[in-house]
Amino acid sequence: MNIEVFADINDVEKLKEKIFSFAKDFSNKEQNYKAEIKILNEQIKSLQDRLFGKKTEKIHRDDDQIYLFEIPEPECSVSEEPEEITVPSHNRKKKGRKPLPENLPQVEVIHDLTEEEKLCGCGCIKSRCGQEISEQLEIIPAQMKVIKNIRYKYVCKNCEGVEDDGPTISIARMPEQMIPKSMATPGLLAHILTAKFADALPFYRQEKQFNRIGVELPRSTMCSWAMKVAQQCEILMEFMQTQILKSPVINIDETTVQVLKVTNRSKCYMWVFKGGTPDKQIILFQYHPTRSGDVASDFLNGYQGIVQTDGYGGYDFLDKASGIIHVGCWIHSRRKFVAVTKAAGIKKGDPPTGNACTALKYISKLYKIEKEARELDLSAEDLYKKRQEEAVPILDEFKKWLDARVEKIPPKSLLGKAIGYTLNQWHRLIQYTKDGRVGPDNNVVENAIRPFVVGRKNWLFNCTPEGASASACIYSLIETAKANGLEPYWYLKYLFENLPEAMTADEFIALMPQNVDKTLLEGPPAK
Numbered sequence: 001m002n003i004e005v006f007a008d009i010n011d012v013e014k015l016k017e018k019i020f021s022f023a024k025d026f027s028n029k030e031q032n033y034k035a036e037i038k039i040l041n042e043q044i045k046s047l048q049d050r051l052f053g054k055k056t057e058k059i060h061r062d063d064d065q066i067y068l069f070e071i072p073e074p075e076c077s078v079s080e081e082p083e084e085i086t087v088p089s090h091n092r093k094k095k096g097r098k099p100l101p102e103n104l105p106q107v108e109v110i111h112d113l114t115e116e117e118k119l120c121g122c123g124c125i126k127s128r129c130g131q132e133i134s135e136q137l138e139i140i141p142a143q144m145k146v147i148k149n150i151r152y153k154y155v156c157k158n159c160e161g162v163e164d165d166g167p168t169i170s171i172a173r174m175p176e177q178m179i180p181k182s183m184a185t186p187g188l189l190a191h192i193l194t195a196k197f198a199d200a201l202p203f204y205r206q207e208k209q210f211n212r213i214g215v216e217l218p219r220s221t222m223c224s225w226a227m228k229v230a231q232q233c234e235i236l237m238e239f240m241q242t243q244i245l246k247s248p249v250i251n252i253d254e255t256t257v258q259v260l261k262v263t264n265r266s267k268c269y270m271w272v273f274k275g276g277t278p279d280k281q282i283i284l285f286q287y288h289p290t291r292s293g294d295v296a297s298d299f300l301n302g303y304q305g306i307v308q309t310d311g312y313g314g315y316d317f318l319d320k321a322s323g324i325i326h327v328g329c330w331i332h333s334r335r336k337f338v339a340v341t342k343a344a345g346i347k348k349g350d351p352p353t354g355n356a357c358t359a360l361k362y363i364s365k366l367y368k369i370e371k372e373a374r375e376l377d378l379s380a381e382d383l384y385k386k387r388q389e390e391a392v393p394i395l396d397e398f399k400k401w402l403d404a405r406v407e408k409i410p411p412k413s414l415l416g417k418a419i420g421y422t423l424n425q426w427h428r429l430i431q432y433t434k435d436g437r438v439g440p441d442n443n444v445v446e447n448a449i450r451p452f453v454v455g456r457k458n459w460l461f462n463c464t465p466e467g468a469s470a471s472a473c474i475y476s477l478i479e480t481a482k483a484n485g486l487e488p489y490w491y492l493k494y495l496f497e498n499l500p501e502a503m504t505a506d507e508f509i510a511l512m513p514q515n516v517d518k519t520l521l522e523g524p525p526a527k
Contacts, residue, residue, distance in 0.1 A: 099135075100135050100137055107138075113126075141213065142209075142213060143213075144213060144215055147185060149174060151171050151172045151174065152171070152172065153169050153170070153171045154169070154170045154171070155168060155170070175500070175501070176500035176501050177500060178228075178229060178496045178500055179225060179228050179229070182225070182228075184225055186492075186493050186495075186496035186497045187493050189225060189229060189492070189496050190488075190489050190492035190496060191489065192206060192222050192225065192226075193226060193229065193474055193478075193492060194478070194488045194489040194492060196459070197451075197455065197471070197474045197475055197478050197488075198451070198478050198482075198488045198489075200454050200455040200457070200458045200459070201458070202219075202458055202459040203219035203222045203223055203459075204219045206219070207219045207222070223467070226467075226470055227466065227467065227470045229470075230469070230470035230471075230473040230474060231470075232499060232500070233473050233474075233477060233495075233499070234473065235508055236477070236499075236511065236512055237284065237473055237476060239505075239508060239509055239512060240282050240284050240476060240480070240512060241273075241284060241299070243275070243276065243282055243512075244274075244275035244282050244284055245275070245300070245303050246275075247275030247276055247277070247282070247305065248305050248306060248437055249275065249305065249306045249307075249308065249437055249438050250273060250300070250303070250305065250306070250307050250308070251273070251274040251275075251307075251308045251309075251442055251445035252271070252272070252273055252296055252307065252308070252309050252315070252442075252445065253271075253272050253309070253310065253442060253445045253448075253449055254269045254270065254271045254272065254291060254295075254312075255269065255270055255272075255449055255452065255453060255456075256268070256269060256270075257269060257270045257287065257456065257461075257462060257468060258461035258462070259287075259289070259461065259462045259463075259464065259465055259468050260462070260463050260464070261463060261464045261465070262289055262465060267291075268287065268288070268289045268290075268465075268468065269287075269288055269289070269290065269291045269295075270285055270286070270287055270288075270449070270452060270468070270471075270472060271285070271286045271287075271288055271295055271296070271299075272284070272285055272286075272445055272448055272449045273286070273445075274445045274448055280484065280514035280515070281483040281484060281514060282480055282483075282512075282514055283445075283448045283476060283479040283480045283483055284476050285452065285471075285472035285473070285475040285476045285479070286299070286472055287465065287468040287469045287471070287472045289465065291312075291314060292314060293314030293315060293316070293317055295314075296309075296315060296318075297317055300318075300321075300324070303323075303324065304323035304324065305323075305325070306324075306325045306327055306435060306437070306438050307324055307325070307326055307327070308326075308327040308328075308329065308432075308438055308439075308442050308445075309326070309327075309328070309329070309442060310328075310329045310332050310442055311328065311329070311332055311421065311424075311425050319427075319428075325434070325435070326428055326431065327428060327431040327432050327438050328425045328428030328429040328431065328432075329429075329441045329442040329443075330363060330366065330367075330429060330432075330440045330441045331442065331443055331446075332421075332425075332441075333363070333418070333421060333422045333425060333429060334360065334363045336414070336417060336418035336421055336422075337359045337360050337363070337415075337418045338356075338360070339414055339418070340354075340356035340414045340415045340418055341354075341356050341357065355405060355409070355415055356415055356418065358401070359398075359401075359402075359418070359422075362394060362397070362398040362401070363398075366391055366394060366395070366440060367440070369387065369390050369391050369394075370439070370440060372386075373386055380435070380436030380437045381436060382436070383436035384433075384434070384435060384436035387432075387433040387436070388433065391433050392433055395430055399426065402419055402422060402423055402426075403423075405419060406419050406420065406423060448479055448483070451475070451478075451479060452475055477491075477495070477513060478491075480512075480513040480514060481513040483513075483514075484513050484514045484516075485518065486516065486518065486521065487521070489523070490521040490523040491513060491516060491521060493521075493522070494516065494522070495511055495516075498511055499511055
């Protein structure tokens with residue numbers, strides 16, 4: 001207590017005012033401390049969920065409505081009209097093992113009775129009256145063979161070649177090879193690259209597999225082959241980029257990659273650009289040592305159309321770029337509200353209360369419209385009309401709801417951050433309703449980048465920038481092949497057999513994954 005209080009010790013009214021003032025200050029500080037403790041507890045629970053919780057964003061549904069977690073915040077209900085739900089009839093599938101593929105080689109093994117067992121107790125021989133068939137699946141371990149290329153030589157014994165301007169000895173020409181003077185066939189190269197870049201099997205594990213079947217094939221050799229293959233395929237990457245820039249919609253995303261021999265940089269990045277048309281999709285990976293928006297700016301130089309990204313600040317230049325419509329991602333907004341529910345720590349299935357749950361209901365309504373459109377297989381024009389009629393009113397109502405709460409929710413809380421992010425991105429989030437060719441989120445490119453992330457957990461890093469660029473090239477071929485329904489191994493084998501002989505631009509373009517006829521490939525097509 002200060003000196004002023006002691007000076008007025010005989011004035012009861014002033015003492016009361018001082019006491020009330022101290023009590024009010026203490027109450028305000030206590031409320032601030034409680035609010036700060038609440039925010040810190042949210043952050044702790046969110047961090048624990050990231051480290052130890054499930055990664056799925058699926059949420060409990062009942063009657064097509066979202067039911068999440070009870071949150072100690074005031075709930076604002078969403079106006080909803082009662083719906084009549086019709087459950088269609090369905091045929092119940094018979095339980096049991098799925099039949100084995102009919103295209104596999106069939107080997108019949110006959111199990112018959114002995115002559116003694118065929119003899120009946122009455123002395124007669126039993127007659128066959130039927131049979132039972134059961135199937136088993138067998139596997140033959142990988143087998144390797146050596147292909148010897150024998151080229152006969154010819155010489156004229158009469159003149160010994162002096163009467164001809166050509167060479168004295170004639171010999172058949174070897175087909176052009178993917179890697180000249182290498183022992184690797186197109187099939188072996190396709191196998192090694194598919195194992196690493198499609199199945200996330202590092203070269204050192206493949207080396208052990210080859211050793212088990214008696215073949216010594218060092219990982220350094222496989223790495224060298226991958227680099228040389230990528231160099232040969234670089235021309236395809238140029239054509240793929242050109243085709244993407246002709247697309248009406250381009251999706252962009254990026255993720256980290258560790259490259260050891262890069263000075264003064266702890267993180268490098270793998271960028272992914274997705275374009276093309278629904279029946280001819282193109283997925284292009286590019287390695288860059290930086291996450292700067294200049295990467296996207298250089299790639300899109302002169303592009304006119306729709307670009308969809310997440311909320312990373314490096315894409316802000318797209319809002320001002322001439323001729324570009326910048327579309328945001330609702331999944332990233334939704335993800336932040338889901339984080340609020342997870343931080344609450346309440347079990348799944350509890351009554352749906354709280355602001356985060358209300359926000360998720362709005363977003364769920366938007367995605368319900370998209371689901372109905374997919375089931376009806378609407379055209380881009382019809383989808384645009386459906387969004388204008390159904391999605392736009394929901395978005396208008398959602399915006400009013402967000403505006404009413406942005407000033408009431410602490411901005412540092414998880415809910416405050418979710419509301420703030422959604423409002424900051426709002427001008428991008430609503431753009432998808434203006435064109436039926438673009439979706440509400442950037443999931444198409446996030447799904448394309450996922451195989452790279454899975455592989456990164458296995459092989460951990462690239463040694464050099466050249467190796468990272470080579471990985472980007474091979475990932476581009478494999479993921480584009482998968483996106484167009486091609487099995488990666490058979491596509492790569494076909495590519496490596498035909499690429500060395502290609503000379504013209506049309507021949508190179510015909511070898512791009514989205515342009516290859518599935519009937520030209522060996523083996524079963526991808527499902």
